[in-house]
Amino acid sequence: MATVITPDPRRWWALTALVASMLTLGFDMTILNVALPTMAEELGASTGEQQWTADAYVVVFAALMLPAGLLGDRFGRRLMLITGLGIFLAGSVMGALAPDVTWVVAARAVMGVGGALVMPLALSVLPALFGPDERSKAIGVMSAASALGMPLGPVLGGWLLDHFWWGSVFLINVPMVGIGVAACLFLLPETRDPSSPKVDIIATALTAAGLGALVCAIIEAPTRGWADPLVAGFLTGAAVLLAGLVLRERRAARPMLDMELLGHRGFLVNALTATLVTFVLAGLLFLLPPYLQAVLGHDALGTGLRLLPMMGGLMVAARGAQPVVARFGPRAVITCGLVVLAFAALLGSRTAPDSGYGFTALWLTLTGLGFGFAVVPAIDGALAALPADRAGSGSGLLMTLRQVGSAIGIALLGSLLAGVYRDRLDVTGLPARAADTAGESVVAAHLVAERTGAAGLATSADSAYVHGMGVVLLVCGVAALVAALLAGAFLPGTRTAPDGEHDTPAMAGPEADARQ
DSSP, rough: OOOOOOOOOHHHHHHHHHHHHHHHHHHHHHHHHHHHHHHHHHHHOOOHHHHHHHHHHHHHHHHHHHHHHHHHHHOOHHHHHHHHHHHHHHHHHHHTOSHHHHHHHHHHHHHHHHHHHHHHHHHHHHHHOOOOHHHHHHHHHHHHHHHHHHHHHHHHHHHHHHHHHHHHHHHHHHHOOOOOOHHHHHOOOOOOTTOOOOOHHHHHHHHHHHHHHHHHHHHHHHHHTTSSSHHHHHHHHHHHHHHHHHHHHHHHHSSSSSSGGGGSSSHHHHHHHHHHHHHHHHHHHHHHHHHIIIOOOOOOOHHHTTTHHHHHHHHHHHHHHHHHHHHHHHHHHHHHHHHHHHHHHHHHHOOOOOOOOHHHHHEEEEEEHHHHHHHHHHHHHHTTSGGGGGHHHHHHHHHHHHHHHHHHHHIIHHHHHHHHHHHOOOTSSSHHHHHHHHHHOOOHOOOOOOOHHHTTTHHHHHHHHHHHHHHHHHHHHHHHHHHHHHHHHHSSSSOOOTTSSSSSHTTHHHHHHTTT
């Protein structure tokens, strides 16, 4: 007769600690995006350098996600969560004191190390605390916490930028991390799985080097050209390194990158859906602040406030996803969410320099709704397909795929925007050096226009940037439509995986970890 395990009575208090940790990361996701135009002006950062400022975090984040999950399984998830928050704090202080763009990029990489420990471990704790009947609700709460941090980030970040120096957007993480650490210490029970595989240092190095080379090639391609030897070399190196990673993991007795999980349709399709949606959102969050600040002329705080419609739509969807999924099933909800996201992007691609903010607020709201209704049930479905003994490595793989999508979204969509902007910008009559500077970003073009008095440069820059943004949104809309077709065709119609074999082990998660 099966033994009934009583749920941990502290589980909802423990969720508070996870919420505090996720809030810290969600807060930081958007506060930097608002600061990028200000940093571009004060530090002279080009579009490529701004891309690296954002991507240094997500590349390291993605590369270390899998080993972080395994470290938590082996040595204790609470311990690694607290360690991750401490590293994140160190990177934040480093960023606040950075003297130039290079140091900011380095600080963001350090923060990526800390974030890599926090994100997958926060997710992997859930199966140890909540059964299948409560897990969806817990995921909704954590998603809402991350979503809450996203609108708070730009608003508070904008206020800080209007009153203090740009480094204050990093320093604000100090009290946030303090709250997260205190909550983990006093509210979160320790859970672990000592039987998890050991961390593979070579596989970790292959992941980091391969992703870094791929992102570097994408960022440098608009300036150098895809046929440039350096870009071609980075692409070749990325292909070799990532192929080597797959071969190594396929031959490993206990792989860190669990390829078997990708063979389960429930996990694979849900994970790919969440990854593509993250790709779209990361690209949008990169291109929107310069549009709102440079083109529409709002200050940093005004920019943060004007991102609220998207964040509000996301929070509404994150909160309402569970009952809608219970009524219509995850496949229908995810597919409809992706269709709404596609419609919002295609609508946004019609934005013109004189469209005004009202039109932008409309498609931003729809974007948030589509994102929330697509990503929350997709993450829940992927986690539900994980066997209990792979909670750490499986959630790490899921978040790795999402962060790879985020890094490539910033790199690819940012590079597409930069290329279209540079081609459409009219720099006739400008000295070569001024023309090159104006071509680096729309913020730089406005500064050149102010200093040189070049007639029509700012107008040309605004038009070029909005046209590039429209091209990016068109690509995002098509990508979301493709994802909707795939989700509708291949996602399971119910929460149970098609072969039915993953729900049973997943229910053992609380039992296995309760014994530790």
